[in-house]
Amino acid sequence: MDENYKCSKVPTTTKADNELESTKQEMTGVREENTRLKNLLQQVEKDYKALQVQFMDMSRKEYSDKNRSSIFPVNGWSNSDYSNDRDQDLVSLSLGTNIHAKTKKENVLAKPTCERDSTELGLGCSSESSKTDDGPTSPGKILGPEIREVPKTSRDDEICQTSVKRARVCVRARCETPTMNDGCQWRKYGQKTAKGNPCPRAYYRCTVSPSCPVRKQVQRCMADMSILITTYEGTHDHPIPISGTAMASTTSAAASMLLSGPTASPPLNPYGPPPVPPYSTVTLDLTTEPSATRGGFSLHSSPPSQQNPTFPATGLSFSPVEPNTGSSVWGVSGGGFSFDLPEKSAHEQKYVSYLEKLSQSSSQQALTETLTRAISSDPSFQSVLAAVVSTMAAAKGGEGGK
DNA sequence: CGGCTTTGACCGGCGC
């Protein structure tokens, strides 16, 4: 960043020396920047890993404590958060650009179907490319210790669901492939054309474990066919491939944030998630569009009935649609960092604080731009960032917002 | 042959 390109115009013999000198300085500057970026990235990764570990430990601990009557999201819901509301919640996450969906397996959706009382989402998510195959064979982590008795019939589920709070996570991602690879194996069990939306909605069931209650719905966004909307419901009762843990953390964190909120919210996005009873909605919108963004993280709340298909496709955003307050969307696009926070709830602030922290750490504008550009252009980075943000938020929330 | 997709039928919730 400190690019002091001084190319002196001194002719003659010293000219070459000057150029050499300036080039050296330039390289030095680039190196410094590179180093800073590396450090920052390492820091972020480090924090992420540490938090992820803590998160899992806490979750497990809490889970074991309360295991009796309810099932907690493995990924770390705090008891208090969880107990706050048992209504159905809907969390929506949108991952920007393409997440490669190499196989046909898509995203994960977790739906706590009927487990007697739980609601949690243990999602596995695809972190892009790599995961070759998720299959049951390569579980990376166990998100949920809980063991739910199996499956009930779908009808039973519905019945249970109506009376029990259930969290749902909606992931919006720009993806050209039919589905996103989220680290789990899915089996399509149905398809329906929702009224008002020409795009058929596909129903998938997690097949990693025969008893896994997780289901997901995949549908194209009518407004933008390149956007894939995946809604997960339930919690995996089996280990999830490492590749899917990032998303799992992200979605669960989002859900936890949502759960910790006051209440349930209205149905979300019409084009996406199916209409469901009043749920709270949190949207992480990573359908980044670098060019369109003004640059930076932006938090903004939107009207309650955020059902419109016009979700801010800005980068990374969580948009919790809260019943009472309405919905909010936190977006990341490329540029500087900016926050528009009308009225943020406690959990919203978790994200805000983190984002602020983030922005502070990268005080230099150039660096910021570089980062944001990287974020908006690299889906995998988006996923990681999303996971970090959500994880941190969840961690804070779980610890009583320390 | 096993697993997955497709697709029509069925069921229950909800609004009128």
Next chain:
DNA sequence: GCGCCGGTCAAAGCCG
């Protein structure tokens, strides 16, 4: 009570 609609089931077909 009726019809609409979302979600699921399950038979049939496809594919590796």
